Amino acid sequence: MKKSNGLKVVIASAAHRAHYVEWFKAALRSEGIYGEVIAFEYRDTAPTLSMADRGVVVPAYNSPEYRNEVVSWVRRESPDLFISVNDYELQVLAGGLAEELREGGCTVAALDADAQNIVLDKHQMAARLRDRGLPTPATWLGSETDMAKAANSDGRFIVKHRFGSGSDGVRTATDETLQAMVMESAKAARDAGGKPTTLGEDAVIIQTLLPGAEFGVDGVFSLDGTGGLNGALARRKDRMRGGDTDVATTVAANGFTQVLVELGDLLKPVGPIDVDFKEDTEGSPQVIDINPRFGGGYPFCHLAGADVPAYIVRELAGLADVRSLLDYEVGVTTARRDEFSVLRASASERPARASEEIQGHA
Known part of the structure; x- marks a missing residue:
């Protein structure tokens, strides 16, 4: 207590x-x-x-x-x-x-340092997720444009900063524009510490462009560092503004929880983490980013009834577990505003x- x-x-x-x-x-x-x-x-x-x-x-x-x-x-x-x-x-x-x-x-x-490196380096993250059989889009370094084009028959790509935060350096590309988009994105790329990088093209990654809806999902993990998942909250991203979710609609989280359980075992998070998913051509959600913190999308679930801060302070105080604090109403559409x-x-x-x-x- x-x-x-x-x-x-x-x-x-x-x-x-x-x-x-x-x-x-x-x-x-x-x-x-x-x-x-x-x-x-x-x-x-x-x-x-x-x-x-x-x-x-x-x-x-x-x-x-x-x-x-x-x-x-x-x-x-x-x-x-x-x-x-x-x-x-x-x-x-x-x-x-x-x-x-x-x-x-x-x-x-x-x-811890190893887990942080996994989520910070999006190239390493994709490799580690694939090793565990978790869904994530095909990923290449910026210097591997020929390999990416040979492997992706669809010819549509997303380019973004390898160590980026939010939507840093994001570009869409085709076979014809891929090299140019890699070079353009790399100009503003930063290293793992947020400083200008010397990695050149390898400071960005190339991924298969996923056509489906994008979702933000909060995994609420135990504060004891064991990686136990206590609950999940999800919303569909309806509109983006400046790299942040501008409008979102809450959805049921049950289609994402098994991935979160696996991520808990891999990363051993303490408290909330924010995981971004995007659907492939078959409607299957793929992990595209992991932020080991309260994400920018949590407020959409909070305003729909969830109360993760209350859940956390109860755990800190040694009070009884009240899972209903992680419940929320599905189908609530909320827009971000300035104050x-x-x-x-x-x-x-x-x-x-x-x-x-x-x-x-x-």
Whole structure:
């Protein structure tokens, strides 16, 4: 059972994702759990800093100071849960930082290094999924255009960044345009750490273009790191905007759960992960991407009745398992919208910096 001073939930790289801050705060209230939600961000103008119970400005995940400041803060504050919603910060966590934070009893929603490499490198991911017999489209490196064209009689392809986030570098191509699309996509490609890459054409991948509907599916896994699947939530992506789902309709998740069970065994996720599927010509869903975090599509299921934050805080608090919190209404169509938030009332009021908090409690 949780210690008497309440639960502390940290949402890192919170940025503009205010809904997660609001929903975790609401979850603590609805479940009768004393605690606070703390937002971490490197930009002091991020709206989530003022919306959280506490906003803490930390160095950017790729700065030299990031690791030490986060470790010092976590050791002093002893949070119960550390969640990041940034793909590249998850890479830093998987590189040993998560294990360091866990030493003090904090649950960190991050994969280990091997599993993180699988989901980060889309070429390796396709190979590992095929090895386990899981459905995924045929995949080649950008330098293998001739091989791709010889193997794909349909002559239609999708090109995207090998280490990309969201829809980075996505291009559609035919036999005639494939080489040009690979070169164009590679110009903006980045490496595994989010920096400009030297891999050239091999910084992108080529896949068979799947013609069917696309789905986003959340697998909700146990926080103990065993990879046990507690529930699944799914929606059909009806329209995209800027690489994110703009309009989606909730659907039953039973057609995706067996793949999620297999992914749990392969990756041993902690908490929620987001898996993208696309249907092939026969209507069979194929795995096209895996994000080991709350995905951008979860809100569509939340607004249809699911409450993963409440499910998570109950698990953290050692309360009884309530699977009904993962239920939602099928057939609900929701559209994404923009909102505005007041950051602070005057220039003298600003979020505390992690280093200042540490000094203030020394």
